[in-house]
Amino acid sequence: MSKKTPQRKTAQALDFKSATLYAIRVVLHEADTAALINALEKRMKDAGAFFENEPVVIDATRIEDTIEWPALVAALRQHQLHPVGVVADGAQAAAAAAAGLPAVDVGSAPVRPPSTPAPEQDVPAAAVTPEKSPPEAGNGSSSTPTPAEASTPTPSSSDAPQPPGSDSSQLAPAHAIPTPAPAAMVITRPLRSGQRVYARNTDLIVIGVVSRGAEVIADGNIHVYGPLRGKAMAGARGDTTARIFTTQLDPELVAIAGVYRVIETSLEASLQNKPAIISLNGESLQLDSLSN
Amino acid sequence: MARIVVVTSGKGGVGKTTTSASFSAGLAMKGHKTVVIDFDVGLRNLDLIMGCERRVVYDFVNVIQGEASLHQALIRDKQLENLFILPASQTRDKDALTKEGVEKVLEDLKAMDFEYIVCDSPAGIETGALMASYFADDALVVTNPEVSSVRDSDRILGILSAKSRRAERGEDPIKEFLLLTRYSPKRVADGEMLSLQDIEDILRIKLIGVIPESEAVLQASNQGVPAIHLRDSDVAAAYQDVVARYLGDERPLRFTEYAKPGLFKRLFGGK
Numbered sequence: 001m002s003k004k005t006p007q008r009k010t011a012q013a014l015d016f017k018s019a020t021l022y023a024i025r026v027v028l029h030e031a032d033t034a035a036l037i038n039a040l041e042k043r044m045k046d047a048g049a050f051f052e053n054e055p056v057v058i059d060a061t062r063i064e065d066t067i068e069w070p071a072l073v074a075a076l077r078q079h080q081l082h083p084v085g086v087v088a089d090g091a092q093a094a095a096a097a098a099a100g101l102p103a104v105d106v107g108s109a110p111v112r113p114p115s116t117p118a119p120e121q122d123v124p125a126a127a128v129t130p131e132k133s134p135p136e137a138g139n140g141s142s143s144t145p146t147p148a149e150a151s152t153p154t155p156s157s158s159d160a161p162q163p164p165g166s167d168s169s170q171l172a173p174a175h176a177i178p179t180p181a182p183a184a185m186v187i188t189r190p191l192r193s194g195q196r197v198y199a200r201n202t203d204l205i206v207i208g209v210v211s212r213g214a215e216v217i218a219d220g221n222i223h224v225y226g227p228l229r230g231k232a233m234a235g236a237r238g239d240t241t242a243r244i245f246t247t248q249l250d251p252e253l254v255a256i257a258g259v260y261r262v263i264e265t266s267l268e269a270s271l272q273n274k275p276a277i278i279s280l281n282g283e284s285l286q287l288d289s290l291s292n
Numbered sequence: 293m294a295r296i297v298v299v300t301s302g303k304g305g306v307g308k309t310t311t312s313a314s315f316s317a318g319l320a321m322k323g324h325k326t327v328v329i330d331f332d333v334g335l336r337n338l339d340l341i342m343g344c345e346r347r348v349v350y351d352f353v354n355v356i357q358g359e360a361s362l363h364q365a366l367i368r369d370k371q372l373e374n375l376f377i378l379p380a381s382q383t384r385d386k387d388a389l390t391k392e393g394v395e396k397v398l399e400d401l402k403a404m405d406f407e408y409i410v411c412d413s414p415a416g417i418e419t420g421a422l423m424a425s426y427f428a429d430d431a432l433v434v435t436n437p438e439v440s441s442v443r444d445s446d447r448i449l450g451i452l453s454a455k456s457r458r459a460e461r462g463e464d465p466i467k468e469f470l471l472l473t474r475y476s477p478k479r480v481a482d483g484e485m486l487s488l489q490d491i492e493d494i495l496r497i498k499l500i501g502v503i504p505e506s507e508a509v510l511q512a513s514n515q516g517v518p519a520i521h522l523r524d525s526d527v528a529a530a531y532q533d534v535v536a537r538y539l540g541d542e543r544p545l546r547f548t549e550y551a552k553p554g555l556f557k558r559l560f561g562g563k
Binding site: 195209211213 | 443
């Protein structure tokens with residue numbers, strides 16, 4: 001008995017979303033294949049199973065000579081390392097591409113895209129699919145959550161990730177709109193002494209007090225709408241552009257990307273218990289007042 | 293439907309047992325059938341404060357382990373016929389308290405038509421304290437106006453919001469009430485003690501009352517009588533206010549303002 005299946009849009013067979021990939025970057029210092037393979041052997045022997053089965057990005061930016069890509073890739077695979085891309089320029093990148101390795105763009109920390117809002121008119125109307133897409137795409141709102149973490153280009157564009165709106169002209173409507181990065185973690189209860197919250201891969205928003213002895217940690221920014229009296233650590237995985245915002249600054253400790261400061265005595269009057277923003281300026285933390 | 297109220301604090305020595313005794317007596321005085329349970333296994337005090345230490349035959353752990361029935365273990369208060377005490381064991385240790393055992397006792401008490409079950413928590417954040425708070429509907433967080441007590445109360449509030457049965461089941465959270473004890477308006481005015489506004493700002497829960505520092509508390513425990521029975525004392529009046537507010541009657545706060553005594557009083561021995 002044959003069933004008449006309704007026409008289905010091919011878009012529903014699969015979805016494009018963003019992913020974060022943490023990879024090992026293998027930095028090449030020489031082009032000589034034999035030397036590279038030897039060095040690889042030695043490293044893997046020393047490291048034991050530590051690096052096995054890891055995705056690998058090959059950094060060839062320091063090499064100008066020709067690299068035998070197929071041999072290198074084969075050697076890496078033998079050691080259970082999986083090359084997923086290459087960081088290289090010009091001819092080097094082309095040679096790698098011929099061997100099947102795409103050029104990728106990696107930062108030293110989770111990549112934060114430029115914060116230009118998507119112009120409203122560019123968001124294709126067809127992108128508004130009811131249940132699946134997040135509310136942001138539906139409203140055409142200007143605060144664009146973009147696929148911040150994807151370090152490999154999305155199939156829809158050949159450049160680094162861009163706000164979905166500006167991609168639209170290159171896309172077939174209703175297909176392949178990259179899903180924005182995970183929404184910020186929002187906490188609406190007071191955080192008490194001894195409690196700890198960690199927002200992985202995203203920002204943290206606390207509406208309420210962060211008591212002394214409480215800890216708020218985020219890979220992205222931290223916003224505390226209430227007294228910040230505990231410890232706040234933003235950019236936990238190394239994002240030096242992360243910042244801490246609060247409406248009432250009175251912390252025990254603040255840190256961004258590992259650079260921390262313990263606040264032992266009162267801050268100056270313009271900062272203590274006032275709205276403030278903490279950012280990382282080079283190697284030191286900068287505390288600025290937010291009120292005018 | 294019975295209401296389970298835990299009297300807890302985190303910090304030791306702030307007035308939990310004193311409060312459990314007076315609070316449960318106050319509820320009984322208003323006509324509600326009330327039982328107060330001592331969860332401090334091994335270091336029981338509630339029976340002393342209630343004045344029934346010589347009438348303890350069976351205790352909470354005996355009941356949990358099936359060695360005695362609730363009827364045998366419950367002690368009826370001599371002054372208030374609506375008030376019952378379930379004392380703690382003095383000889384066992386806290387591992388005798390199990391969630392299932394405690395749950396069964398609480399269910400049996402509800403079946404005996406008790407309207408309020410007051411759980412006197414031990415200090416700390418270990419088994420005894422966790423058991424006392426786990427099944428609670430309401431919590432009186434007893435705090436002294438001093439820094440370590442405030443921090444420990446903050447910690448216990450975090451535990452109440454995360455580790456109670458209501459939290460685990462995603463039900464309405466435990467209703468938390470702040471009870472300030474040993475409050476001395478003079479020392480607050482002198483800047484030696486935290487004021488109630490400071491504490492409210494730090495802990496951010498509803499204040500249910502302020503019990504002033506008073507010699508009456510020591511007198512009451514020496515007599516084996518809950519402080520609320522000492523009719524002429526400020527402490528008794530303050531506890532009556534707390535009970536009234538708990539039952540829904542909004543009363544203004546008393547004993548929070550410091551009035552400097554006049555010249556004569558200061559000359560002739562006032563404080």
